[in-house]
Amino acid sequence: MRGLTMVLAAAALAVPVAVVAKAAISPAITKALADPARADQAGDDTRRHAAEVLSFAGVKPGQTVVDYLPGKGYWSRIFTNVVGPSGHVYSLWPHVAVKSYQSDIDALTARKFANVTADGQATNLPTVAKPVDLFWTVQNYHDLNNFGGEAGYVAFNQAVFAALKPGGIYLIVDHVAPAGRGLADTKTLHRIDPAIVKKQVLAAGFQWIGESIVLANPKDDHTLKVFDPAIRGVTDQFVYKFRKPLK
Numbered sequence: 001m002r003g004l005t006m007v008l009a010a011a012a013l014a015v016p017v018a019v020v021a022k023a024a025i026s027p028a029i030t031k032a033l034a035d036p037a038r039a040d041q042a043g044d045d046t047r048r049h050a051a052e053v054l055s056f057a058g059v060k061p062g063q064t065v066v067d068y069l070p071g072k073g074y075w076s077r078i079f080t081n082v083v084g085p086s087g088h089v090y091s092l093w094p095h096v097a098v099k100s101y102q103s104d105i106d107a108l109t110a111r112k113f114a115n116v117t118a119d120g121q122a123t124n125l126p127t128v129a130k131p132v133d134l135f136w137t138v139q140n141y142h143d144l145n146n147f148g149g150e151a152g153y154v155a156f157n158q159a160v161f162a163a164l165k166p167g168g169i170y171l172i173v174d175h176v177a178p179a180g181r182g183l184a185d186t187k188t189l190h191r192i193d194p195a196i197v198k199k200q201v202l203a204a205g206f207q208w209i210g211e212s213i214v215l216a217n218p219k220d221d222h223t224l225k226v227f228d229p230a231i232r233g234v235t236d237q238f239v240y241k242f243r244k245p246l247k
Contacts, residue, residue, distance in 0.1 A: 025051045028061050032081035041074055049214040050078065053239055056212040057171045062086040063133040066163065068126055069093060069140040071101075073108040073118075079136075080113045089116045090132065094124040096147075125159040131168065135160050138173040139226075139237075142192040145183050150200075157204035161244060170206055170242040172197060173215065175235045178222045190226045194238045206242035215239055 029051055033042070045051070059065060061084040067076045069092070076091040083089060091108055093101050098120030108118040121127060124147050126135070144156050160170055177184070177191035185191040202208060215237035224231045 025055045026060060028082050028084070029054050029059070032078050035081055038077060041077065044074065047233060048074075052214040053173065053212065054078065054082065056214075056239060056241060057134060057136065057169060059083065059134055064088045064090070064130070065134045065136060066090045066092055066126060066128060066132050068135065068137040069097065069143070070104075070108070072104050073111075075136065075138060076108060076116055076118075077111070077113075080116050083115065085115060087115060089113070090128060091116060091118045092126055093120045094126070094147075095121055096124050125155060126163055127159070128163045131165040132163055133165055134169045134171065135164055136171045139175060141172050141174045141197060142177075142183075142186040142190055145186040145192075149183070153200050154204070157201055157206075161204050161206065164244040166244055166246045168244045169209075170201065170244070172201070172240045172242075173237055175226045175237055176220070176222055189222075189224070191222060191235075194240070197238075197240060201240075201242050205245070207245055209241040209243050211241065212239040 033045055033051060059079065059082050061082065063083050064087060065079050065083060067073075067079060067089060070076045073091060076089050079089045091105075093105060098105070102120070105118050105120055108116065144153055146152075147156065164170065174194075174197070175189075175191040177186075177189065177193045179193060179195065181191075181193045182196045183192065185193075198208065217234055217236040220231055220234070220236035222236065226232065226235050
């Protein structure tokens with residue numbers, strides 16, 4: 001384990017570090033968050049730093065977005081108004097999760113958003129009919145360890161790469177594990193070492209754009225399971241932004 005820790009630490013040092021300046025919140029994002037139809041979820045916006053994270057991602061009207069493993073559709077319901085009628089949102093669940101989350105798929109479908117497709121996929125890798133502008137996954141990347149460990153991550157990130165247009169953005173938000181832990185806490189604490197996320201995504205051919213620290217919480221010592229009442233909802237989280245090269 002000590003040897004593995006040293007290797008991962010070295011890899012982390014080799015990855016460029018950049019904190020992107022706070023982005024201005026666009027009128028489209030402001031309007032989407034103020035939609036009265038979101039009254040049942042708006043109380044969560046401040047804790048989730050929704051405006052800041054959306055602005056950091058750069059989502060805008062007319063874009064196509066994949067919201068991967070979207071849970072009850074919190075982000076999908078915001079995206080529908082941000083991208084507008086000329087854009088589209090693909091809320092995707094991998095095949096392995098369809099049975100467990102069918103009620104969430106049905107609930108999002110029942111809202112009958114004209115520009116949202118809620119889809120339980122036939123495979124565990126994301127697929128889209130046409131390349132998209134933004135691939136977004138929040139608090140799910142650590143769970144991909146259930147898809148075959150390191151090999152599963154390689155396959156997943158390659159699929160995301162293929163799903164994006166040149167210049168498309170890959171945004172990952174997840175719970176922080178202690179430095180050097182790699183994938184060790186993904187199935188127990190539901191946390192992941194940010195350094196290994198960078199390493200894996202860069203290995204797939206993506207460019208590192210930077211990170212937002214709006215979800216950082218220095219009071220989280222990274223030892224508790226993310227569902228522990230003492231930390232649930234306010235874990236220390238990283239927000240990483242990658243880009244598919246233009247060529």
